Amino acid sequence: MPKPDATTKDRSTVRVLLRLWPYVRPVRARIGTAAVVAVVASCLGLVIPLVLKWIVDGPVARREPGGVWFGALVVLALGVAEAVLFGLRRWLVARPLAGVEAAMRAGLYRHLQRLPVAFHDRWASGQLLSRATTDLSLIRMFLAFPLTFLFVNGVTVVVGCGVLLVQDWTLGLVLLLPVAPLIVVCSLFESRYSLVARRAQDQVGDLTTVVEESVLGIRIIKGFGRHRSQAEAFGGLAERLRGTELGKARLLAGIWAVITIVPELAIGAALVLGTVQVADGALSAGTLVAFLSTALALRWPVESIGFLLAMSQEAATSVERYFEVMDEAEEDDGGSRAVPPVPASGPGGLRFENVSFRYPDAPEGAPPVLDGVDLVVRPGETMALVGATGSGKTTLTALVPRLHEVTGGRVLLDGVDVAAMPRERLRELVSVAFEEPTLFSASVGENVLMGAGPGGAGGPELGRALEVAQAGFVRDLPHGTGTQVGEQGLSLSGGQRQRLALARAVVGRPRFLVLDDPLSALDVHTEALVEAALREVLRDTTALVVAHRPSTVMLADRVALLSGGRVTAVGTHQELLRDSREYAWLMSGAGTTGGAE
Incomplete structure (x- = not known):
């Protein structure tokens, strides 16, 4: 935030008020x-x-x-x-x-x-x-x-x-x-x-x-x-x-x-x-x-x-x-509405090309969070992203919907640079579920359907999304999907909030899905049910999933290991267990892999 006294000391009151x-x-x-x-x-x-x-x-x-x-x-x-x-x-x-x-x-x-x-x-x-x-x-x-x-x-x-x-x-x-x-x-x-x-x-x-x-x-x-x-x-x-x-x-x-x-x-x-x-x-x-x-x-x-x-x-x-x-600059929309639409099929998928990122308020001389990341998620593929705390997993996933702008390199969706894509279009294509689920003071249905995009979705899509997220508890709420969840959704348990956040991510049938450890708050039995339903959803989308546990990794076709701001290994779960000592160490539970990054 700006220092107030510095801006007030020599100002002209009339000039300030004229801004009205x-x-x-x-x-x-x-x-x-x-x-x-x-x-x-x-x-x-x-x-x-x-x-x-x-x-x-x-x-x-x-x-x-x-x-x-x-x-x-x-x-x-x-x-x-x-x-x-x-x-x-x-x-x-x-x-x-x-x-x-x-x-x-x-x-x-x-x-x-x-x-x-x-x-x-x-x-x-x-x-x-x-x-x-x-x-x-x-x-x-x-x-x-x-x-x-x-x-x-x-x-x-x-x-x-x-x-x-x-x-x-x-x-x-x-x-x-x-x-x-x-x-x-x-x-x-x-x-x-x-x-x-x-x-x-x-x-x-x-x-x-x-x-x-x-x-x-x-x-x-x-x-x-x-x-x-x-x-x-x-x-x-x-x-x-x-x-x-x-x-x-x-x-x-x-x-x-x-x-x-x-x-x-x-x-x-x-x-x-x-x-x-x-x-x-x-x-x-x-x-x-x-x-x-x-x-x-x-x-x-x-x-x-x-x-x-x-x-x-x-x-x-x-x-x-x-x-x-x-006076703060708004997000650059990225190109004009004349940008050609992303093709419904074909080569491309999700690509990170020499991507680097440094937070704007990072101390001068501090190393970048991401440095030269190259990664390809093929069309229809699910890629798990694994790494120790602070390796930059969450930051990398935030670059896909442009919650942050890359410092260098580019992120491509089916061959189109996300920086050249209107944000409205980008966020129709990409759906996100964050590690910390946020709900609003609205009904359960309204919270989930926020992920449906401007076209909206009806009851069948809402029911399907709740089924995928194993959110059957909604039926037991006083007014079903019309139940008000209260501020921050604190009237629900952590696992219930996370399941609703997952339902919000999948309700719009997105082309690209970014999931940041979406099952961390679930018990073992619910996790197994969600994983089974989620596999069906992942067949029809290109997904990048931050994973901290072997059970989540098993949802993926391939796994990328992020270490020191770079992708150091890519392969199947079994291949990385065999060839990467760091990956095997992380999957053994010896590493500290939770927390925000």
Whole structure:
């Protein structure tokens, strides 16, 4: 993840916020109309002091009660009109800005789906979640309130200052004296607050990550009695966030105090000076009342500057964080839709030609995970991939559906380079079952049919896939294939999740099948049944199977031994037992062959 303070320190808040324009442009008419309505409403408030001046210098001075009542009704009408217009402004922006937030959230979600696996390996899920929730809410709040009222209050202050100067220019200059120091204070506040706001929002992301991990890993926490240590870790992050939020509060309190006290002092000075002028007869009482009423009406636009700037800074930070993700390059689709379709039969199969791979975040000078891999899986053949922990088996299988991009060499499916094949087409041809089965908060049927491709599959294909995976336990679930499995499928056992993941891999009858130790969580009897059914499926597909046990190896026509990032031997199980000491050692169970690679 990027370092937040480095990106925030010298930024332009306006330039950052302007990145929202593509999302705001479709609703600009409604937002513009709302801003005009708010300006009119705010300026109506400045008319009230002029009415008060007329009342004091006219009906009050002449002792005409009828004129006073008329003036009071005018003031009441102006107040009601102001309230109605502000309500109209809120109605005008509510729906379109909710649409802007929804569009940004949908865009972020679509983009996350198209980012490479390497990106998701680097970023904590809590940081991504906080961007899709907290940050977007802050952006919507900025568009609904500070964006409009920084403009509205600015116009109101300018108009109000004009009214003050027209009424009495000497008193007006007294009130304008604090403008220069307030501008300096606001500039200092903005630069400091932006750093603290960024730090707080990143810490919210860290806290979200801890909560998410604790919920998903609750069985581990309870099983090992680690609730106290997890609570301490959470408490430490929460305390750090609390400290940062208190720092924000201190900055906001400071700017609020300055913005409140300085104008109050100016109003007090104008009151004293104006009273002296009224006593000398140089100023009418009505003018003084109107002047002070106008000054008091401008208190809110001036005093609101502090928290409007604070909300704008938080929104700018949220925009930065949002576009940190959106600016990440998506996966290259690989060629155009004009790529010729892969032939239904013929020579080719699955080929690795001088394939090398290094993870993007690997330390400089570290050896590649794969280095010059050459391997051919013939059409319709099942190849078992065997190797010690860390030999690169899982990494090699991830290159087939392009979950990672090769660093060198190429991977071919029936003679077509996967890098030149549209990902949608590639993933129609290749189906994958991972060692760690992942299920979603959906029904059993929906989870399995995710592997059916865009064309979908019906009940017969679903039943066939469940039969291949020996997932007959589904019939005993409360609602059969319609049973909701819950988050991560944790309501099921490890073996049940693995069988559903295997059913998902075979339901679409893929041309190429990649299985990463698909039977590791099964008991011996279930494993034997799955293997028998899986042999029928493997007859009609070209398959690469990561194997850690002899029983899984026996599913394959041939076996490839991966060692030190290279394929060091290829042959039948019996041939490798006879000719390769490393393979015999691995198959004897003396080697440590489990785990992620």
